[in-house]
Amino acid sequence: MPRYLQIARQLKTAIEQGELKPGARLPSSRTWSQELGISRSTVENAYAELVAQGWLVRKGQAGTYVSGQLTPEHRTVTPAFLGGEDPVPQPFQMGLPALDLFPRELWARVMGRRLRTQSRFDLALGDVCGEAILRQAIVDYLRVSRSIECLPEQVFITSGYAASMTLALRALAAPGEGMWIEDPGFPLIRPVIEQENVKLLPVAVDQDGLDVAAGIRDYPSARFALLTPAHQSPLGVALSLSRRHQLLAWASSAQAWIIEDDYDSEFRYHGKPLPPLKSLDAPQRVIYAGSFSKSLFPALRTAWLVVPINQVDRFRQQAARMACSVPVLWQRTLADFIHEGHFWRHLKKMRQHYAQRRQWTETALRMQGFQVVPQEGGIQLVIAVKEDDVALVEEANRAGLAVQALSRWRINSVGQGGLLLSFTNISSAEMAERVAKRLRQAIGKAG
Numbered sequence: 001m002p003r004y005l006q007i008a009r010q011l012k013t014a015i016e017q018g019e020l021k022p023g024a025r026l027p028s029s030r031t032w033s034q035e036l037g038i039s040r041s042t043v044e045n046a047y048a049e050l051v052a053q054g055w056l057v058r059k060g061q062a063g064t065y066v067s068g069q070l071t072p073e074h075r076t077v078t079p080a081f082l083g084g085e086d087p088v089p090q091p092f093q094m095g096l097p098a099l100d101l102f103p104r105e106l107w108a109r110v111m112g113r114r115l116r117t118q119s120r121f122d123l124a125l126g127d128v129c130g131e132a133i134l135r136q137a138i139v140d141y142l143r144v145s146r147s148i149e150c151l152p153e154q155v156f157i158t159s160g161y162a163a164s165m166t167l168a169l170r171a172l173a174a175p176g177e178g179m180w181i182e183d184p185g186f187p188l189i190r191p192v193i194e195q196e197n198v199k200l201l202p203v204a205v206d207q208d209g210l211d212v213a214a215g216i217r218d219y220p221s222a223r224f225a226l227l228t229p230a231h232q233s234p235l236g237v238a239l240s241l242s243r244r245h246q247l248l249a250w251a252s253s254a255q256a257w258i259i260e261d262d263y264d265s266e267f268r269y270h271g272k273p274l275p276p277l278k279s280l281d282a283p284q285r286v287i288y289a290g291s292f293s294k295s296l297f298p299a300l301r302t303a304w305l306v307v308p309i310n311q312v313d314r315f316r317q318q319a320a321r322m323a324c325s326v327p328v329l330w331q332r333t334l335a336d337f338i339h340e341g342h343f344w345r346h347l348k349k350m351r352q353h354y355a356q357r358r359q360w361t362e363t364a365l366r367m368q369g370f371q372v373v374p375q376e377g378g379i380q381l382v383i384a385v386k387e388d389d390v391a392l393v394e395e396a397n398r399a400g401l402a403v404q405a406l407s408r409w410r411i412n413s414v415g416q417g418g419l420l421l422s423f424t425n426i427s428s429a430e431m432a433e434r435v436a437k438r439l440r441q442a443i444g445k446a447g
């Protein structure tokens with residue numbers, strides 16, 4: 001096949017698959033020819049072929065564009081990996097904040113200012129532990145919101161909870177050591193822990209959170225305890241104050257490390273939160289893990305660790321090998337966003353909206369006869385079911401509802417089945433009623 005036809009075919013495929021969208025501008029024939037080391041006329045011929053077939057249009061000096069009026073013969077098929085099929089967010093999808101309520105324009109303004117005022121020095125590599133200005137902003141935030149006193153050098157910026165875990169384990173763990181994990185608990189972190197050759201030791205959760213006495217009884221020599229004390233993920237209970245003290249006393253005497261995953265503690269709708277383990281950490285055994293995925297948005301890929309002051313050097317050595325992968329521009333934008341008060345305002349606004357969205361969703365689910373388990377805060381709900389929750393979830397997923405099965409979050413623990421779901425993107429009472437009804441239709445009389 002002549003070269004110009006090969007290029008034409010490549011472009012046609014890209015348009016068909018939606019990689020080149022209607023209206024997209026194509027590179028000039030000069031750019032193509034220089035990049036590929038071919039003559040400009042070859043590229044011109046390829047363009048002419050596709051113009052003749054209606055795929056492309058020429059706009060004189062302005063260049064060549066993908067036609068904005070592709071006919072059905074120019075059927076565009078969006079490949080599955082581009083996610084063309086699944087609307088994001090799917091109803092009840094977990095792990096997402098309210099995407100419709102994030103102040104995107106404000107964010108763009110703050111980032112635009114940073115971008116415009118960059119100097120040449122800002123183009124170099126940033127600090128491997130994270131930008132000083134963001135670490136300071138996190139210190140200021142934690143002091144007020146979580147009563148945690150720490151220094152900026154104790155804060156390490158990472159590209160998410162999994163990266164935080166990897167950094168913590170590379171800094172502190174030796175192969176074969178064990179970690180208490182909550183059962184049921186967040187499943188996606190387990191392979192990350194196992195990858196560092198740390199053994200998972202499931203400890204049951206009850207209405208007071210992780211059963212610390214059971215952990216001490218079954219695995220006294222564990223080196224780590226990982227937990228979500230603010231609202232246990234997924235059951236939503238808080239670790240009681242007496243268990244917090246019991247856990248800290250054990251960690252201190254066993255020389256074990258507590259990893260406190262505080263991933264959505266920002267979202268309490270009433271009452272005063274219990275103090276985080278980190279704020280009670282006189283023995284300096286707590287590694288605190290926070291994330292902006294829920295409080296801002298997950299595509300930010302920004303999380304952090306607060307580590308004991310006497311471990312800073314170990315973490316820094318490890319961070320130097322992993323190097324913070326959050327772009328400097330984003331880190332500085334985030335620091336400005338916090339320092340200028342936008343973060344606080346956003347959290348305040350989101351608490352009000354989430355309280356409202358949760359109420360809409362709970363009410364609609366109850367109207368459909370579902371038994372919603374009462375929870376103190378957070379952005380998830382649990383519906384208790386007597387039936388096999390995995391089978392129900394399969395039905396619901398087939399109907400396009402992104403609920404999850406509680407038993408899939410269990411390891412050894414046995415207990416009631418449940419449907420896990422989030423309400424964050426349910427933006428009206430009508431929508432709540434609609435999706436609750438769809439859930440009822442999908443799973444029949446169950447639950």
Ligand SMILES: Cc1ncc(COP(=O)(O)O)c(C=O)c1O
Pocket residue numbers: 095159160161162186228233261263290291292293298302303
């Ligand atoms: C239990 C738990 N911890 C932490 C996180 C935060 O993860 P990341 O910062 O990677 O988004 C999540 C997110 O869904 C979570 O569910």
